[in-house]
Amino acid sequence: MNASTVTRQPASGRPVLLRWAPLLLLLAFAFALPLVVRSATYLHILILLLLYAYLTTSWNLVGGFAGVLPLGHAAFVGIGAYTSTVLSLQYGLSPWIGMILGGMISTIVGVLIGLPTFKMRGAYFALATIAFAEGLRVMVENLDRLGPFRLNGPRGLQIPPLEVGFGRLMFAEKEPYYYIILTMLVLAVGITWAVSRSKLGYCLAAGGEEPEAAQSLGINVARLKLIAMAISSFLTSLAGTFWAQFTLYIHPKSVMSLDISFEIAFIALIGGRGSIAGPLLGALLLRPVSDFSRIHFGDTLPGLHLVIFGVVLILVMLYQPRGLQEPLTRLYRRGMQRLFGTGEGG
Amino acid sequence: MKIVRILVASIACCGWLLGAAAEAPAQAVVKVGNILPLSGPSASVGLQNKQAQDMAVQEINDAGGIKSLGGAKIQMLYADSESKPEKGVAEAERFINTEKVHILTGAWNSAVSYPVSAVAERYQIPFLVPVSVADKITEQGFKYVFRIAAKDxxxxxxxxxxxxxxxxxxxxxxxxxxxxxxxxxxxxxxxxxxxxxxxxxxxxxxxxxxxxxxxxxxxxxxxxxxxxxxxxxxxxxxxxxxxxxxxxxxxxxxxxxxxxxxxxxxxxxxxxxxxxxxxxxxxxxxEWETDVNKPGAKETNEKFKKLYGYNLTGESVDAYAAMYVLADALERAASTDPRAIRDALAKTRLTKGPAMIVGYDAIEFDESGQNKHAAxxxxxxxxxxxxxxxxxxxxxxxxxxxxxxxxxxx
Structure with missing residues (x-):
């Protein structure tokens, strides 16, 4: 035992670097990708992939670590999209500021939802969050204005593509969108990583798996879940603003629909809830399946792409109920072990 | 191990799909990108639209295609919007960037046509809308959007x-x-x-x-x-x-x-x-009824009914007529350049031919792109x-x- 620590210690500089090398490579690859992928179509698909990976990573803070299943995150996407859009359309405010403001509103709303609902268990919590998100959507659909703010009911808001530039978060090309969402994703993954290594993360995991045991140890589970919810709703909301600026048209059925909440949950379940890589893997598998099957079967066999999506979901649930993250992590570990010897034991 | 096999299969599948996208068809075709709700809540009307357009395109191609382009055939490409604006926009961009279509049509749902009109305008590809009725679609000052149907x-x-x-x-x-x-x-x-x-x-x-x-x-x-x-x-x-x-x-x-x-x-x-x-x-x-008193209407309806099992509706007639409006514009443009097609569309004045099964006497667009005779x-x-x-x-x-x-x- 003594010997092994001794042999590891002096060489620690290199193995650590080596351990991080694949991640850094992956990151470099992601940043270099637009240099190779020139087609706006495939960039569009990649951006949506990253967007969903980001959304699921944000969701994962509550849905993964805190061990509950929130199905109402579309509400935060909607709040983010509407806040920045209304403020930029009516008052000319930069969407970047609107993004932060929307995030703050979402945080407050997220905590307000969390206060009563985190006492619920299992399906009841999921249903309560669905009810809340759907309620919000129906409200927006039936409101033409909210005080001085024009929401335009079910007809939604179109952002005229007039002022292009970084300050307006609006570009004629796809590349800037790609880099922005990639940066957001890296930050979100970083936050998730930090949380998972912190006391908050351990307590959340404990509270999620064995709430009674955690409480008996003096952990205030409800409060920690609220903190996770606050971070998660803030991050989710930022994606809403990005979505609005990317598609330049929002309406309640697009940015607040249950479909978004479900798709986030699907990606998380496929990839693996409660792990850092899970949301990324899930998005990496599900988004291309959904996009390419729509592109290639959408015209000849309408509806088939939804069947394919469902079949993939069922297969993974049957054979890998904890998500794809588990076998792939095992594979990765084994590969690392073989490459760098036994030092990498875990 | 099983999961690995599935993964390999799905990756292979993706690769095959990508490959399928790459093979481009031969020249002498006019590519029309058509975005419709082919699944989801509006699938049935989307399908009726598609069938009416398929029938019209079949007729046009059988009659020798676009003569001024050396008998070029019209090739219809369809995409499913699922009635979702963001999917419609993604498909419009794919049609324009990857498939290199010469013209866009669709998208039935006003909520999809509206943002797609902005995409079409940005890339300067004409967007021929048969039936999305929301007023705002032709009231944005756009030059590349044309609508057949009456607005709401x-x-x-x-x-x-x-x-x-x-x-x-x-x-x-x-x-x-x-x-x-x-x-x-x-x-x-x-x-x-x-x-x-x-x-x-x-x-x-x-x-x-x-x-x-x-x-x-x-x-x-x-x-x-x-x-x-x-x-x-x-x-x-x-x-x-x-x-x-x-x-x-x-x-x-x-x-x-x-x-x-x-x-x-x-x-x-x-x-x-x-x-x-x-x-x-x-x-x-x-916009239209099977008992409309127009020459050819009855025959067209019977042909449609025989093919698909139900009557034409006002919407499918608009979709059907749109293809003839397009053929007419292509004939006059004698070019597949989207800008030339746009200019020809703007000068449309169609008073005869199969499109005239509509309930009125001419199809003509005003400056906003709205068919001013729609009744x-x-x-x-x-x-x-x-x-x-x-x-x-x-x-x-x-x-x-x-x-x-x-x-x-x-």
């Missing part, structure tokens, strides 16, 4: 003109109105028009009730109608809710003097089948001994010979 402010205008003529014809008074409409983009747009016209016409609005068209029970809405007891009930509904409303109203014995619907679900072929005699005496405003007809559902049918009653000039509308509902 014209529909409400004509519904009220019809009401006025009806009162004059039967020497009866309509004092109170009830508005019941699906709470989406389309229904809200109609309701806004109704309110304006009701105020101008001096009617009293006794009920203003939006409802979600996905509702599985509409009895609360029907009870409200019963309580409000309007002279005339105005409706805007999608397919399933139109059927549900009609049947629930029969169940509760709600009988206003007249019910005036706005096409959409009420014009869907499935409506008469499912509502049966409960639908009798309903008035419905549409509407009012039909009444009635049984004249041969089962329920839709009978054109208004404007009087188009009324089926010998038919007298039934008002009020007995």
């Amino acid at each position: 402010s014209w529909w409400t205008r004509d519904q009220f003109a019809f009401l006025k003529d009806l009162q004059a014809e039967f020497n009866a008074k309509v004092a109170t109105l009830a508005f019941v409409y699906e709470n989406g983009d389309w229904g809200k747009g109609f309701a806004e028009g109704w309110k304006k016209h009701a105020q101008a016409g001096g009617y009293k609005v006794v009920l203003d009730e939006p409802y979600p068209s996905t509702a599985t029970d509409l009895s609360p809405v029907v009870q409200k109608i019963k309580r409000a007891n309007p002279d005339v009930l105005l409706l805007t509904s999608n397919a399933a809710d139109a059927i549900l409303l009609t049947n629930t109203m029969a169940e509760y014995k709600v009988k206003p003097k007249a019910i005036v619907a706005s096409g959409g679900g009420h014009a869907d072929p499935s409506y008469l089948k499912a509502a049966g005699k409960n639908a009798r005496y309903l008035f419905d405003i549409v 509407l007809v009012m039909v009444q559902v009635n049984d004249l001994g041969k089962g329920l049918e839709r009978i054109t009653v208004w404007p009087k000039a188009s009324r089926r010979a010998g038919y007298k509308p039934v008002f009020p509902i007995p």
